[in-house]
Amino acid sequence: xxxxxxxxxxxxKEPEGFQCSILFKQNYLSTAHVVINQGGTSSGKxxxxxxxxxxxxxxxxxxxxxxxxxxxxxxxxxxxxxxxxIYNSSLVLQAKIKNYNKSxxxxxxxxxxxxxxxxYDNSQDAKSGKRDYLFINEANGLTWxxxxxxxxxxxKRIFIDYNPNTGFWVHEHLIGKPEVQLIVSDHRHNxxxxxxxxxxxxxxxxxxxxxxxxxxxxxxxxxTGLIFDNWYICESIPADARLIALGLDFGFTNDETxxxxxxxxxxxxxxxxxxxxxxxxxxxxxxxxxxIGVNFNCEIIADSAEPKSIEELKRLGWRITAAKKGADSIKxxxxxxxxxxxxxxxxxxxxxxxxxxxxxxxxxxxxxxxEPVDSWNHLxxxxxxxxxxxxxxxxxxxxxxxxxxxxxxxxxxxLHGLI
Numbered sequence: 184x185x186x187x188x189x190x191x192x193x194x195x196k197e198p199e200g201f202q203c204s205i206l207f208k209q210n211y212l213s214t215a216h217v218v219i220n221q222g223g224t225s226s227g228k229x230x231x232x233x234x235x236x237x238x239x240x241x242x243x244x245x246x247x248x249x250x251x252x253x254x255x256x257x258x259x260x261x262x263x264x265x266x267x268x269i270y271n272s273s274l275v276l277q278a279k280i281k282n283y284n285k286s287x288x289x290x291x292x293x294x295x296x297x298x299x300x301x302x303y304d305n306s307q308d309a310k311s312g313k314r315d316y317l318f319i320n321e322a323n324g325l326t327w328x329x330x331x332x333x334x335x336x337x338x339k340r341i342f343i344d345y346n347p348n349t350g351f352w353v354h355e356h357l358i359g360k361p362e363v364q365l366i367v368s369d370h371r372h373n374x375x376x377x378x379x380x381x382x383x384x385x386x387x388x389x390x391x392x393x394x395x396x397x398x399x400x401x402x403x404x405x406x407t408g409l410i411f412d413n414w415y416i417c418e419s420i421p422a423d424a425r426l427i428a429l430g431l432d433f434g435f436t437n438d439e440t441x442x443x444x445x446x447x448x449x450x451x452x453x454x455x456x457x458x459x460x461x462x463x464x465x466x467x468x469x470x471x472x473x474x475i476g477v478n479f480n481c482e483i484i485a486d487s488a489e490p491k492s493i494e495e496l497k498r499l500g501w502r503i504t505a506a507k508k509g510a511d512s513i514k515x516x517x518x519x520x521x522x523x524x525x526x527x528x529x530x531x532x533x534x535x536x537x538x539x540x541x542x543x544x545x546x547x548x549x550x551x552x553x554e555p556v557d558s559w560n561h562l563x564x565x566x567x568x569x570x571x572x573x574x575x576x577x578x579x580x581x582x583x584x585x586x587x588x589x590x591x592x593x594x595x596x597x598l599h600g601l602i
Contacts, residue, residue, distance in 0.1 A: 206372055210232050227373035249318070315338050318343075347403040413524055427445045435464075442468075443569075484506055484571075516571045
């Protein structure tokens with residue numbers, strides 16, 4: 184069973200307590216064993232699948248539903264956040280749920296059903312546990328072997344979602360097979376999306392047609408020309424790493440304000456995401472920096488295009504300076520960063536997502552040009568700002584900079600414990 188078109192003619196009464204899109208109806212009513220949701224950014228596919236799973240859990244007793252992601256930080260930033268939003272916005276749903284165990288990440292229903300959130304390190308790990316329903320969130324972050332073990336232990340139905348950056352095991356092994364339904368969606372299927380977000384997504388067409396196909400239309404792409412291939416996921420920052428600086432990129436309505444901290448140890452860089460949010464005023468930024476334990480003596484390097492914001496934060500007591508931009512500063516900062524192994528903490532989900540999308544522009548002839556696509560870079564830009572101001576390369580390729588002393592162990596543990 185395959186179906187790439189989303190029919191607007193599906194008739195299903197909206198569940199009491201929910202506001203639903205057509206994607207909810209498509210997933211809820213599916214009779215396929217495997218339901219694949221291939222979609223662009225902000226199509227609402229994860230939200231819709233979870234609404235369907237909440238309905239299934241509430242209607243049928245003693246169902247075991249497992250939602251699986253690449254790792255727990257990814258789940259917390261995406262599927263778990265959506266699930267809690269669904270739960271908190273519906274009194275009808277809350278009346279059916281006995282308990283939400285935050286530490287174990289399990290919703291327990293009064294009828295004995297559960298919805299659990301899991302991640303698995305390998306295929307052997309995935310052999311533990313059986314379930315009635317399975318939801319693989321952002322499936323291109325999992326291996327085929329892990330999926331196979333989970334699928335073998337799922338009785339009734341499997342839901343899958345992902346952004347189609349490029350083809351992977353879903354395309355190779357599942358799409359087109361019997362009892363597999365394919366649903367292709369994009370932001371136009373999400374009636375609850377703000378107009379400014381839609382405009383931002385559609386604007387990709389003017390800068391990179393391949394990105395627009397993937398993220399604005401949900402079509403399988405082949406995103407090439409990624410800028411950074413020298414970054415790796417790490418669990419934490421080494422205790423003896425030295426802090427270089429914090430980087431800050433200003434945003435507000437459509438763009439996120441992004442802040443990172445960057446450390447150095449043994450010629451490698453260690454990056455950690457501090458916050459990534461829209462709607463932050465300069466006062467809000469100051470409060471956030473205090474809340475996560477940043478020392479007022481810590482140097483912050485910010486976007487020089489916002490001199491007023493920089494001055495306001497200075498008057499609030501922060502040691503903040505503007506990035507040293509100039510001719511070819513973007514290319515130069517990228518060249519500096521590409522000389523290092525960059526370790527990115529697992530908790531830095533938004534930064535990891537940006538690194539997976541940050542690519543060179545392509546001109547009208549299809550030729551790659553030496554200019555990045557100016558999108559999904561509100562944590563990469565702060566990384567570049569630090570490189571411009573603080574990192575220099577000597578003849579051996581090692582870091583030369585005046586590094587401030589690392590914060591006290593109490594400050595450091597307070598900072599990292601909140602990430």
